[in-house]
Amino acid sequence: MKEVKEVKEERARRLVTFVTGVLFSLLALAFAMTPAGTVIRNQAMALVExxxxxxxxxxxxxxxxxxxxxxxxxTPASPGQEAGVSPDLTVIPHRAPGT
Incomplete structure (x- = not known):
């Protein structure tokens, strides 16, 4: 049977792992949103003999x-419009202001 100290250490390790994973996920998400207009350049390289x-x-x-x-x-309880949906096509007519 594990001692209390070992259980606490294991929980602490799991918490650190979880927090680290969340931070890396947020960091990756922040870099995934490339701003419009950004130019991405790429060039492949191969070494042969x-x-x-x-x-x-x-x-x-x-x-x-x-x-x-x-x-x-x-409101969600009393919507201003309703639309039916078909498996093939759904059209919801809407007039944009200023058109």
Whole structure:
């Protein structure tokens, strides 16, 4: 049977592992959001019998992500609009202000 001290040490190790994992996940998420307009460049390199070969450099520009939000008049309990859904196609008519 494990002693109390060993159990506490094991719990402390698990907590440190968990917190470290959460911090690394948040850090990765922060770097995953590349701003629009960023140019990403890449070039492959291969060594063959001691000789270095480079591919053509390539570039791509990060495009902006458009996430429109349509909020109809009303509340969740009493919605201003309702829409049916079919497996093939769903169309929700909406007029954007200023059009």
């Amino acid at each position: 001691g000789e270095r070969y480079l591919s053509n450099p390539v570039e791509t520009v990060v495009r902006p992500l458009c996430l429109p939000s349509l909020t109809p008049n009303g």
